[in-house]
Amino acid sequence: MPKTDIARRVYNHTWKLDPIVRSLLDTDFYKLLMLQMIWGLYPKVDATFSLINRKTSVRLADEIDEGELRAQLDHARTLRFGKKEMIWLAGNSFYGSKQIFSPEFLRWLAGFRLPDYHLEKRDGQYELTFHGKWVETTMWEIPALAIINELRSRAALKAYGPFALDVVYARAKAKMWEKVERLKLLPELRISDFGTRRRHSFLWQRWCVEALKEGLGLEVFTGTSNVLLAMDNDLEALGTNAHELPMVLAAIAPNEEALKQAPYQVLQDWESYYGGNLKIVLPDAFGTDAFLRDAPDWVADWTGFRPDSAPAIEGGEKIIKWWQERGRDPRDKLLIFSDGLDVDMIEEAYHHFHGRVRMAFGWGTNLTNDFSGCSPWPNPQLEPISLVCKVSEADGRPAVKLSDNPEKATGDAAEIRRYIRIFGDKGRVSHKVTV
């Protein structure tokens, strides 16, 4: 047999594009859950999503070639859900339930494609926006972020020789395994991969997910938010809902009272679609303090909370106290931590809350994009940046997130002031956002 597979070599020469997103399932599971609800309840709402690079010192438009970015975005627009993928969505159990997606929704989904995008350069950044129906634009969030982050990794490694690349990935694997060994010491840990959007690359995320599966076992590593990786590796697809739900509902609210009720309207809408372990509250869109203060009592009956912008211990304690005030036993409840976790933080929260509340960890950037110290020479381009794709407008009105951390707030300044006037500013404390 020849040493060189000539056909493969020639095929490799003819590559026009090495696609970053090869499947519409290469997205976070919560997008599909939210999509079904948006499709059912808000099919006519317009929503604009916009890329926001919180780390403006990184000039993305200088690091990433516009032609390559357009080629990747264009390629993603050619994708449809595949036959096998549709069958899996219909036949698989999610969170213990069969047929979580209705046949009508799946029929619609089979024809889905990503809508057009608007891209221009400004001040060294890319202005990347997606205008259109919410039920279409929402699906750009994850692929857009994954594409930009992976193009940035590729640019970072462009000048590396094959040997240096081998060292980079060897070190990253060794580093990843150190983390696995530390996490193995936490026997009741429940952790999952939430790292799609910020991943170094698809192949690296896949390696990390397989590492966690083999290293921690399925008792501890409970699944991945990435639907494609869940399908391919027989893992649970995990995730619930995101800030875009209260943000859009608040933006389109006809009056201030409706705006104030938007966070609870979201929960009622959600409950009309999903139950059980999917009843997870994301409380911080307009500040957790305000959310808890004004919450109807039935909110305390939900399965759990995902505090997403306060430090884990502080945020968790606040919710535990609130459950207790509402007469619920926190030991029956679930806290999902997913904000900028690293192993130190996971260990700390695990020990802090162990026995007092059920916990789960959704591990993101530090799982799938931690190459710090892995390059043979310093390369800041390998460091992840705080890049998000947020809903910025709904039906022509500005969308706002206040967050518990003012550094993570998004939206027009005047509109933020208005929201603060409505929800209050209590409990919002600045913390540096790195990822």
Added chain:
Amino acid sequence: MPKTDIARRVYNHTWKLDPIVRSLLDTDFYKLLMLQMIWGLYPKVDATFSLINRKTSVRLADEIDEGELRAQLDHARTLRFGKKEMIWLAGNSFYGSKQIFSPEFLRWLAGFRLPDYHLEKRDGQYELTFHGKWVETTMWEIPALAIINELRSRAALKAYGPFALDVVYARAKAKMWEKVERLKLLPELRISDFGTRRRHSFLWQRWCVEALKEGLGLEVFTGTSNVLLAMDNDLEALGTNAHELPMVLAAIAPNEEALKQAPYQVLQDWESYYGGNLKIVLPDAFGTDAFLRDAPDWVADWTGFRPDSAPAIEGGEKIIKWWQERGRDPRDKLLIFSDGLDVDMIEEAYHHFHGRVRMAFGWGTNLTNDFSGCSPWPNPQLEPISLVCKVSEADGRPAVKLSDNPEKATGDAAEIRRYIRIFGDKGRVSHKVTV
């Protein structure tokens, strides 16, 4: 193009043996240099080589399957020097000299094959001996050691899943690169690979050699003792001579005076074949103190010394002092350190001797077989052992090495006492031998 290369898959299924030694050039360069001299001056001498496992707590016969060992040894015996290899030996420059190997020797070498071996199990160890003409048996040393060490690595990793293996090698690469980065800080370092005999595996040695080539550059990484890797990677093939020369000459010496002169006879024999940078003295076969004390003055005109069994600084200082006593300037001289080096020892010797003498480092086991801490779980089988293949008899008489370190002495106890009576015991100090 098909995802699976069916022909390759089927070919892989039909593997009967994955040979460890695939070429007679997969040996240390000094064996070829010594071989030419043995062929020219001692073609009739018989010499027996014997495997010695200094770490008897490791029961090699339990770790390594006898059938596999025989299959590998038998395969090595089928090898001949290839046409390309012979052309390279004839046409390449070694140590700056063309045609270092004579046409007559090369003609003889073209027909060379490894002689038979004798293998049996005793007390959990393998007794592996090579009887025959010195000019044949000498060539077994390196392949025999490489085969046993690699079979041991393979056994150590037999139960590992593909993912655990990936982590093992990722960690080993990361670890190796840490060493490269430390060595890069020593700008005038001259270092080479001497790790063939103790290597984890051939492929791993190749990776390490390529790592050093790319990481340190050819100014610092001066070459490899492995002839095959030197040829394949356009590196210098390095090495001079070994203890077997004085050991055999001492064993066959007709009287005590000739025995006492054997170490210097070796040098005169050597000089009749090689000059320049190949004029390196290996002084410790019967103790460096005795060697220096009795050395004729012309020995001080040789290019350098390779102190091989004393701690680097102590051993180096002893030789520098001797050069000075003999009126030579150590700054014109070369010290080659090659005994159990790790990066700490290299750094220490480099800084200690910098500017006072020329230095070169021959890096062995810690370069090509350092998997300590790389396995996801503790695995003592991955730790290298102190395995040697030494001449044990010449023309029916026992061969002895005293060494500067009594722990490294080899030979019959009564005969060792006789040698100590002849050469003295001064300066011989025990140090733990780990590799």
